[in-house]
Amino acid sequence: MVAPDLQEAGDHDLVRRLGEGDEDAFRDLFRRYGGVSKALATRIVRQSFLAEEIVQEAFLALWRRPDAYRADRGSVRGFILATVHHRAVDHVRREEAQRRRTEEVDAGALIEPDVGETVTESVGLEQERAQIRGALADLPADQRQVLEMMYYEGKSQSMIAQELELPLGTVKSRTLLGMRRLRTAIGGRGR
Amino acid sequence: MSAVRSHEDLEVLIAVDALDGLDGPDVDQLGRTLAEHGPDCADCAALFTAYADAAAALAVALDPATVGRRAEERLLAAARLRPVAPQAPTDAPASEGPGVVRSLDQRRQRRNRSWIPSVAVAASLIVGLVAGFAVAPRPPSGLSAFLSFAAQPGTRYATMPRAGGKGQALTVAYRPGESDAWVYGSTLSKPSGGRTYELWFHSTSAPAGKMSPAGLFVPIHGDVIARVQVGSSFDLLAVSVEPPGGSDAPTTQPVYVSGAIPT
Numbered sequence: 001m002v003a004p005d006l007q008e009a010g011d012h013d014l015v016r017r018l019g020e021g022d023e024d025a026f027r028d029l030f031r032r033y034g035g036v037s038k039a040l041a042t043r044i045v046r047q048s049f050l051a052e053e054i055v056q057e058a059f060l061a062l063w064r065r066p067d068a069y070r071a072d073r074g075s076v077r078g079f080i081l082a083t084v085h086h087r088a089v090d091h092v093r094r095e096e097a098q099r100r101r102t103e104e105v106d107a108g109a110l111i112e113p114d115v116g117e118t119v120t121e122s123v124g125l126e127q128e129r130a131q132i133r134g135a136l137a138d139l140p141a142d143q144r145q146v147l148e149m150m151y152y153e154g155k156s157q158s159m160i161a162q163e164l165e166l167p168l169g170t171v172k173s174r175t176l177l178g179m180r181r182l183r184t185a186i187g188g189r190g191r
Numbered sequence: 192m193s194a195v196r197s198h199e200d201l202e203v204l205i206a207v208d209a210l211d212g213l214d215g216p217d218v219d220q221l222g223r224t225l226a227e228h229g230p231d232c233a234d235c236a237a238l239f240t241a242y243a244d245a246a247a248a249l250a251v252a253l254d255p256a257t258v259g260r261r262a263e264e265r266l267l268a269a270a271r272l273r274p275v276a277p278q279a280p281t282d283a284p285a286s287e288g289p290g291v292v293r294s295l296d297q298r299r300q301r302r303n304r305s306w307i308p309s310v311a312v313a314a315s316l317i318v319g320l321v322a323g324f325a326v327a328p329r330p331p332s333g334l335s336a337f338l339s340f341a342a343q344p345g346t347r348y349a350t351m352p353r354a355g356g357k358g359q360a361l362t363v364a365y366r367p368g369e370s371d372a373w374v375y376g377s378t379l380s381k382p383s384g385g386r387t388y389e390l391w392f393h394s395t396s397a398p399a400g401k402m403s404p405a406g407l408f409v410p411i412h413g414d415v416i417a418r419v420q421v422g423s424s425f426d427l428l429a430v431s432v433e434p435p436g437g438s439d440a441p442t443t444q445p446v447y448v449s450g451a452i453p454t
Contacts, residue, residue: 026270030263035255042256051256056266063270074240078247082209085250089211125251132252150212151249157212172203179206183245 011076018066026063033077034059036125037084044088044154054091058083089154135185143178146171200224201235209242210249265342337373337416340364351428351447361447363390363428365421367454372405372421374430379410385435390419391445393427395454402429407437426452 011032017025034055041051061083062069069079136144149155149163157175161168204221207213213221228235340346341364350360358378365372374390382388387409391402405428406419421428430447 023267023270027263027267030258030266034258034262036250036253038256038258039253040250043253048256052262055258056262056269059266060269073236074243075247077251078240078243081247081250082243085211085246125255129251129254132248136249136252147210147249150207150210151246154211156214157207157217158214160212172207175210175212176203176206179209179242179245182248183241186245186248 392425
């Protein structure tokens with residue numbers, strides 16, 4: 001397993017090399033985070049093909065503007081995943097009505113298997129995944145519900161308040177409390 | 192509003208923002224509160240980073256999706272279309288990742304803009320190419336079609352330097368034995384008077400000097416990506432400027448010419 005600090009240092013170096021037009025660095029970054037990026041986008045937009053387009057956009061954005069990433073503002077992984085999330089949420093909110101109709105058909109059928117040799121993901125991610133899942137499971141159910149609706153389904157706080165018939169302030173406070181707990185539980189793992 | 196109260200408000204907004212859970216007016220409120228609080232607050236910057244990492248952890252919790260070599264090759268093919276942008280400050284969006292205290296205006300703009308159809312992979316990055324669809328105006332989905340084409344095994348690339356050596360070359364992506372091909376490039380000047388660029392190919396079975404038309408294209412914002420039809424076997428490509436609607440044979444000197452293309 002690669003220590004998080006070493007992993008992060010490696011990520012920084014890859015981004016630096018993107019600035020030199022280094023395709024190998026670009027490929028390495030995609031191999032590290034392409035899988036988790038696609039999982040995230042697929043979870044939100046519910047269509048494998050569309051998710052792949054979003055992921056490609058996000059990585060190409062980094063390729064085109066590697067200077068958009070600032071090391072003092074967080075991890076490379078966080079930057080990539082936030083970019084993927086922004087784009088997926090942008091899409092899903094705009095296409096909400098259509099997406100709902102599509103989901104009613106059969107969401108499972110829309111997640112098509114990819115073909116070809118699998119690109120490997122970052123070393124050590126599996127262990128971290130287990131740790132984060134544990135932290136999520138430890139959250140109070142009402143806080144976990146709000147986080148999952150917001151992050152995985154791309155719903156805004158007002159949409160969640162309406163759907164759960166809760167005051168907006170309650171959604172905000174549950175989100176804050178849940179994020180505080182999650183932040184504490186994962187410690188510095190994200191950096 | 193006191194600084195302490197302002198900071199409490201900010202933490203809620205920052206936590207929700209990390210999950211992209213803010214509505215448009217909330218983003219405005221975050222911007223206003225930040226401005227009142229002080230945009231260079233180190234504690235707030237730390238909150239942005241910490242909550243962004245917490246949000247990323249939610250992504251890591253998911254089972255990773257399968258990503259095939261085809262996707263990787265398609266991504267690299269798209270990257271080759273456009274080099275890394277200069278690192279000097281420009282008016283292009285600087286960042287959309289986490290911990291971006293100063294990017295709220297950009298994010299508002301991003302959320303307000305119309306979504307380029309999903310199949311336009313890299314549309315925000317290759318926007319000029321998307322806009323440069325030619326021959327006939329095509330929907331942005333053509334870019335995806337091109338990237339799929341370029342990612343197929345056996346695809347070859349023939350470059351056509353600009354006559355006189357000034358400016359970037361045009362490139363044709365093709366596969367021997369197939370007539371479908373794509374021409375793409377940047378920094379093209381737009382022909383005046385409604386004239387158009389026309390791509391020509393010399394079939395290996397044609398008499399010397401006999402060029403056949405492959406398609407018309409007009410750049411938009413200097414960029415072009417267009418589907419063309421070439422012969423199944425050719426040994427020379429060229430581009431000339433022709434009257435509106437194109438010509439049956441070149442009527443002007445070529446502005447782009449390839450070298451000898453191995454068959």
